[in-house]
Structures are given as C-alpha cells and as structure tokens.
Amino acid sequence: MFQRKNIPLLATFGVLVVLLVVASVLYRNFLTPLNFANILRNYAFLGVIAVGMTFVILSGGIDLSVGTVMGFSTILLARLISVQGVPALPAICVVLAVGCAFGAGLGLVIHTYRLPPFLVTLSGMFLAKGISFVILPSAQKIDSSWFAELASFKLKVFGNAPLTVTTMIFFAVVSIGIAIAHFTRFGRNVYALGGAESSAVLMGLPVGRTKIAVYAISGCCAALGGIMWAMNSTSGNPAIGLGTELDAIACVVIGGTLLTGGVGYVVGTLAGVLVFGTIATVIRFQGLESSDARIALGILLLAFITMQRIVVQGAARGSRMAT
Amino acid sequence: MGNSSRKPSLFLHSSVLWPALGMALLLLFNLIYDPDFFRIGMRDGRLYGDIVSILLQASKLIPVVVGMTLVIATGGVDLSVGSVMAVAGTLAAMLVASASMPVAAAILIAVLVVMLIGSVSGVLVAYVRVQPIVATLIFMVLGRGMAMRLTKGMGVPIENEAFLFLGGGYVLGIPFAVILVFAFAAAVAVFLHKTAAGLLISAVGDNASASRLCGIRQARLKIGIYAFSGVCAGIAGLIAAARVQSAEPARMGELLELDAIFAVVVGGTALTGGRFSLAGSLIGAILIQTLVWTMQKLGVPSDVTPVPKALVILLVCLLQSPRFRAQLTAPFRRNPVMKAPA
Amino acid sequence: MIMKTIPSTPLILKRAGLGLLALCAAVLTGCGGGGGEGAGLTVGFAQAGAESAWRRAETASIKDEAGKRGVNLRFSDAQGKQENQIAAVRDFIAQGVDAIILAPIVETGWDDVLGEAKDAGIPVVLVDRGVDVGDDSIYATLIASDFVAEGKMAGEWLFKKSGGKARIIELEGTPGAAPAIDRKKGFDDVIGQHAGMEIIASQSGDFNIEKGKEVMEALLAKHAGEVTVVYAHNDDMALGAIQALEAAGKKPGEEVIVISIDGGKAALTALVEGKMNCVVECLPLLGPNAFDAVETIRAGGTLPKWQKVDDQLFDADNTDAAFAENRPY
Structure with a gap:
C-alpha cells in the first residue's frame, strides 16, 4: 500500500534521473556542480511558490494569483526600500505580511461565499497586477547595501558551485513544507479537506480555518518568491509575474500531486521544480529559437506527463492484478 | 417526463440573471456618463457606433467562449485557445499568401489542423487522464511555438478579399463577423437544445462516474468537446487575423484564454462542471468587451485596468453566491426568525 | 474497502509515449550538442x-x-x-x-x-x-538608440509640421516597458513646451496591431471630431490605428497625421502610400x-560606455518606394 502510493513520486524522480543523464551525455558542462547550483538558484523562487501552491492543490483548490502577487511583492519591496527608505529587514517582513493577508483574504472570500477558488484567485490575479502599477509604474532598483550583500552572498561548495541565500531559502521552505504537511494536525486537515470536503465537515475538522490558512500560506510563499526574485535581480518590476502561476502548477503536477486534491507530496514538488528547471536549462543549452524553444518545452512536458501517467496507471493495473 | 428541468436553457434562466444585471449596470453607467454610447449611425451603408464596435471587437472572443463553455461544463478548462487562434490564423494566411490556395481550402485545412490539436488535448484528458489545466497548458506553449515556427515568427499580411471579408465585410450594414459569430453561437445552442448533447455534457461534468455507469461514452464525448473548442478558437483566429489584415503568430490571441474563462464564469457556468449557460457566456463576453471599451473611453490608465476587471469578476461572482445575496439583503428584510419571541 | 479503479491505458498510448520520447531525443541530438570546436571565438x-x-x-x-x-x-x-x-x-x-x-x-x-x-x-x-x-x-x-531622443525627434518633427497646433492621441507600449516609458517621456516633454499642442488621450496598445486597432476604435468614438495626430510607440500599433481611422471614415496621413517609431518595412510602405507621415527609426x-x-x-582596446546608434527620421521628403521596398525587415 505504502509503495503504491509513492509510485507517482518515484516515477518523477526516476524520470528526473533519466533526464539528467541524457542531458549530461548531450552537453559538456551540464552535470557539473556549478550548473546544478545554477539550476537551483535560477528556479528557487519558482520552487518556493510551488510549495505554497502544493498546499492549495492538496486542499482541493487552486491559486492563480501567485504569479502577479510575486510581481506585486517585488515592486512593493522596491518601493518600501528605495522610495520610502524603510530598512530592508522590516520591509521584507511587511511584504511577507501583505502577501499572507492577500492570500488569507482570497481564502476568506472562497470559504465564506462558497465560490470556486479558480474564479476568486483569477480575480486576485488581475487585482495584484493592477495594484502593482499603482505602487510604482516601472521597474525600480533596490537601494540597500544590506539587501545587495544578502543577495550576492554565496557559499562555495564543491569547488566553485555557489550556494546562494535564495537556494538555502528554497531548501528551508521545502523542509518546513514537508514538516507541516506530514507531521502536523494542520497538514492532516489539509489532506482530509482535499480528499472530501463534506467528510471533513462531518468529521468536525476546522474546514474554514484550514482553507483560509492554506491560501494564506500560498500568498506568503508567493510574497517570499517575490522577495527571492528581487534578490536575484536586486530590483522590483510591476510588469513581471503573469504566467508564473502556470509554471508553478506545472511543477506541482509534475511532482505527482493530483489537482483533484488530497493526493501528493511536498517533496514531489521539489522534484517537479528540478524537472522543470532541468528542461528549461536543456532548452537554453541547446540555444533554440523562441519558436523551437516553445515546441521543445511543450514536447518534453508532454512526454514527461505521458510517461508519468503510463507508469502510474501501469502500476495501478499491476497491483489490481496482484490483489 | 420532465425533461425541461435539466436542459440548459437558451433563454432566460436563473443563471443568466446575474451577468445580465451586471451588463445592465454597466450600460446604465454609460447612459449617464456618455450618452453618445447608444448612438448608432449609418455611414457608407454601414452601421457604426459604440455598440457596433464593441460587438465587432467581441467577435473574436465569442467563438472561443462558446467552446470554452462546453469544456468547462465537462469539468475541464482550455488554456490553449489563444495559441490555437494563432495557429489557425497564421496557417490560413500563409496558405493563401504563399501557396496561393483558394481561401475556402486554406480555411478548411487550418480548421482541420486546430481540430486535431484540440482532439489531442482531449485524448490526453480522456484517456491518459492528464488534468485539463496541464494538458491544455502544454498546447498553449506548443501551439504558440508551432504558429511562430510556420513563419519564423514573421507576420503574414492578408490581401485576399474573401479572407478579409471575414473580419471587415458588411452584410446589410452589419459587420459580417458579428453575424457569423452570433449565427454560430445560435446554431450550437439549438443543436445542444434539440439533441441530447447538452444533457450529456452536463451529465459528464456533474458526475463523471455516474454518467459512466449510465453508459455515456464520456471519453469520446470529451475528445469531441476539446476538438470542438479547438475549432472554435480556430474560427476566432481567422476572424482576428482578417480584422487586422495580418496574422501575427507571436502576439495573436495572447492572454485571450483569461478573458474567455472570465466570460464563461461570469456568465454563470459552474467551474466545477455540470450546469452551463451559453447565453450567459455570450453576455459575459460582451460584458468584458464593454468594460474594456468603457475604461479606454474614460481614460483609465492602461496599467491599472486589471483592477476594475478584478472587481467586476468578484462582484458578479459574489452576486451568484446565495450567502452573499442573503447578507446583502438582510438589512432590508424582515427576518421572522430573528423576530421570533424568546 | 473498495479500491479505486483506474481505467487502463490502451496499448496504443504506450506506443505513443515511447514515440514521443524518441522524438525528443531526435530533436535534441539532431540539432547537435553545443560544440566548441569552431576556430573562432x-x-x-x-x-x-x-x-x-x-x-x-x-x-x-x-x-x-x-x-x-x-x-x-x-x-x-x-x-x-x-x-x-x-x-x-x-x-x-x-x-x-x-x-x-x-x-x-x-x-x-x-x-x-x-x-x-x-x-x-x-x-x-x-x-x-x-x-x-x-x-x-x-x-x-x-x-543602443536613445529612446527618449526618439520620442523627442517625433515631437519636434510634429511641432514643425503642425505649426504648433495639434490634438494628439498617443498609443503607448506595454505598461512598464522601457521603450514605452522613454518614448512617452521624450515626446510628452516636447509637447508640454508648446501651448497649442495637447495630448487628448493616451492609452496602451501593448505594442501590437490588434490591441492598437481596438484602442484606437474606442478613442475615436470619443475624439473623432477633434483628433489631428496619432503618435504610436511602435509600427504595429500605428498600422492598427491607420485601419481604425479608415474604418471611421478618416483619411490617415491627410486628415490625421500618423507618427510611429521603429521603421520596419510595413511602416515605411505606409509612409510611401501617404497613410503615415513620419517614422522615427530605431535600428x-x-x-x-x-x-x-x-x-x-x-584586442585590448577601450570603447566608449555608450555608442549611440544613429537613428534617422523618415518622412515623405526623404523616403521613396524603392527605399521602403529594400528595407530588410
């Protein structure tokens, strides 16, 4: 039973290994510590957002607002620090709080009025995008030496591979996510809610509180993703973010979490982000034209998802035959 | 037998009430703020005016919305529509321009190609059991790449008169594109109303396992619906290309999937599948186009226009929530429960 | 306990999956890995x-x-x-x-x-x-070109052409994009210095023809009676605006002056046809x-920090059909 539940997860990790092996055969300098460290820091912000998204999807919902909330967070941070002159650390706290409150607000509306999450968070997406431009109409550099130092801090591992603060945050968030999902009552409630909301209600679980908390976590992760994006570029930009929600959803689904809720793992999302990042890096190494890059990404995603489903379904049939 | 109760209604249905109310409010606002809004004139034998322009602008959204309504009714969603538009528009324009193919043949080929793309999405959803949002996301990326690949990203100018008629022609003073898309929507509505198709779609979306037990071949139905959504997007792509006399593979239909989903959900179709309303979706499509038009005329800065969009979507959705309506009307209602003697 | 049954995948799908894998491999290997054997840099x-x-x-x-x-x-x-x-x-x-x-x-x-x-x-x-x-x-x-200077060039050309009297609709680029911000700044600065010239509406056309046309239709519904100039931040939006003007019964290039930036073949062709009046080049x-x-x-040489690209301004006086036809893009 335990093994069968893990099949999607194992399939993802298995295909990730195949992908890395194929890529390292095709490209010199691919499977180096430096390149691997680069994949991690390039996609750390996406990974953090995807972890938040995992909780939402596990609870049976979806959060389309995360991309623009990320963009909104970068520009809010830039404005607080560079225009308002707020020191970096309090500014980061404010941005996290705002992201968290925004998510909680969406969760509150979803729960109170029994509205589809897709819809409410779609509206959140537009809202965050519009407000971003009110905060500042164009990209803004973050003028804080402390922030810049934090952003460029690198721990050298395996020779010259840089372990950045963003990478460390990503690993920390994944660890905390795993702990919350599997070792707390809240985590069990999220799974129960995604499995069947009506049963969760009957079992007397705090459905409303759990739902709101899940969207708050997602909003908070989106804000943290925004802060990490800002660290990556020491700037904020109101025009970015749209589309990142789809990347995050893709990572979660690649990681084996079902959009129907109740089934999946946070560690799967880690694998999903690595797969996504590796595919994108392979495409960059290949130096494809814009059109071919899209075609390659589409085909690789298609191949990956199809294989994953075939493995899972084959295993399901195998176990049925065995019983 | 009471078969009328479950049939999706073409006419006034409770689910159409709220988007219609939203539309009425928006029109009322325009009536007060901008009386010219309702003026319709005739120039060179062609009708013109704000309403005509809005309908013309909505003519690329309406077919997409028709397909999206059915997809959402089966419990899915189609994110690939914008890219599929670009594939159809670019392919048809290219066939006409460089292969000097007759327009009808070019259109037929383009529509067949996008139908194929749609049915592959459908196969992924129905047989491979990929979640719709992911299956169609793949074709959103892939389709855009294919459209750009066709022409190395270049725009294709359209000079063929027959092709241009799709977007710029007039019949009896009315834009041909508007007649075409409304006739298309009406034909689909009548088909769904007269045959069992509408019922089956609702049944699949409502409760997939129950409908499977009832013997509905839901996999084939789903493939058909995604293929149909592809065709709808293809028609939209042809109209959009003809409208600007050029097919732009990199930009055509960009982010249109969001507007289409917006229109469908505002129109009262449940995202969970099952209940759907084509009429509501059409109102939703016209509502969003009117909203954009009104904001442009008002001079709302372009970068903040997503905010009113967000508020409208939230408001119309809240109005559909019984609980919100109850809260809204509570202060004006005598509540017998509250006044019950202690 | 009832086990959830998942329908089995037909065999054909498995084959399709394998085929796809093979296709991917072909795409990646066919194009050749990143070699570094070239003699040059x-x-x-x-x-x-x-x-x-x-x-x-x-x-x-x-x-x-x-x-x-x-x-x-x-x-x-x-x-x-x-x-x-x-x-x-x-x-x-x-x-x-x-x-x-x-x-x-x-x-x-x-x-x-x-x-x-x-x-x-x-x-x-x-x-x-x-x-x-x-x-x-x-x-x-x-x-690089100087985007602000491009906007300024357009504004100054307009001042000369219109004799300081103009009612302008501005079609902006994508919100937040540097060319949109700078081309607006350069142009608006010049316009602001002359009392007779006024920007009566300014909206984003997202740098594309479709949106440019739609925005222009809406703005014409309000300003058709007074507009004398359309200034677009790129060619595509200007081409869309020309179509909207024609549909509204206005003659672009004659009744309404049309100005665009970039200078691709399509815009220069419109210029030669008299539908556009001024194109500022961005090479x-x-x-x-x-x-x-x-x-x-x-080779160890040093370079100036900014090598400005020499952008030209095209109008009816210095552009002919042959030039537009030979434009490489």
Missing part, C-alpha cells in the same frame, strides 16, 4: 524575446554577423522573462564563453550577474538598452557593431 547572445519584427531583425542581424565572422554563437531567447535572461547569462559564464552580448529586457537588476561575468573575466556588450548598475565597469560598452541591425566591439575588447 565563442560568444553568448542573451536575447530578450521574439515578440516583434524589430526583435527578430536584431536576432537575425547578430546571427548573420556571427556566421560571417566564423564566431561560434551560443543563442538564448528569454521569452520576455528577466529571470530567464539572468539564467542565460549564468549559463554562458558556466560554459566559459569568450564574450557575452546582452539585450536586456529591463534596465534594472543586472548588478549581481554582470558582476559575476566580470569576476570570470568575460566582457559584456550591451545592445539596444542600457542597464542601471552601481558599478559601470561590469559591462564593456552599450550599443535593430546591431550585429556588425556588436562584434566589432567584441573584437576591439579582445
């Missing part, structure tokens, strides 16, 4: 995207020039996302290229990654847009200059 080019004819012309120019000079070019298209472009520059550093050509999506956000390039001893040549960095030694040179053919710069740096 290895240069990485981090392009912003491929969303417009202008950008595609720029890419083609750099690729062609690399081919001519025997340079081994590593190309990367960021699909309009800065994070992708930063990642691409990091890839180039990891691959140890000899030089990097970067067409930044935005001006901000390059301190860290360009600093890494400098630490690795890889010179960076910026094309078409500058960067806003604290330490300008982290890039070698910038080869995308930066390949020769970029590789000249790379070679100069490799």
